[in-house]
Amino acid sequence: MNYCEIKKTDVANGVGVRVTLFVSGCRHHCKGCFQPETWDFAYGRPFTSDTADELLAALSKSYVKGLTLLGGEPMEPENQPELTKLLRRVKTELPQKDVWCYTGCTLETDLLEGANSPYRTEYTDEMLSLIDYLVDGEFVLEKKNIALHFRGSENQRILHKQKGIWLPCEDI
DSSP, X not given: OEEEEEEEEEOSSSSSEEEEEEEOOOSOOXXXXXXXXXXXXXXXXXXXXXXXXXXXXXXXXXXXXXXEEESSOTTSTTTHHHHHHHHHHHXXXXXXXXXXXXXXXXXXXXXXXXXXXXXXXXXXXXXXXXXXXXXXXXOOGGGBOTTSSSOSBTTOEEEEEETTEEEEOOOO
């Protein structure tokens, strides 16, 4: 897996100060995407154990609320193994930190058990179990709304996992 950027103090991609990892690779190719360079799986730098250590060190700061994954597409099958491994570490070493994930996938049709989707892999269920907030849905330029909190178009949802169930998050 490659990544293109790490932001160690991000306030735009989830509640509170966050550490954000922008992964490379995306097949959605949304019209109006703000980072089309991240569509290329070879873009950026290889994600290594040193990269994971750097992220955990940044996350350990007391003022950081959690980790955000975006891209590119975190749920691309090529990205899921490494991200699942990273999320296991985050939840083990820093269980008080929350995890946000932005995906162009739709939870019910692309990611949940029973979905007939190329995004379903042997890692998907575990990865979802380690995520607290999921912003799902492709960016739709015709539905762009800059007044929305933490999403770019009106079709996208912020879902919060509560007791293992994904619920729309209306209070953010």
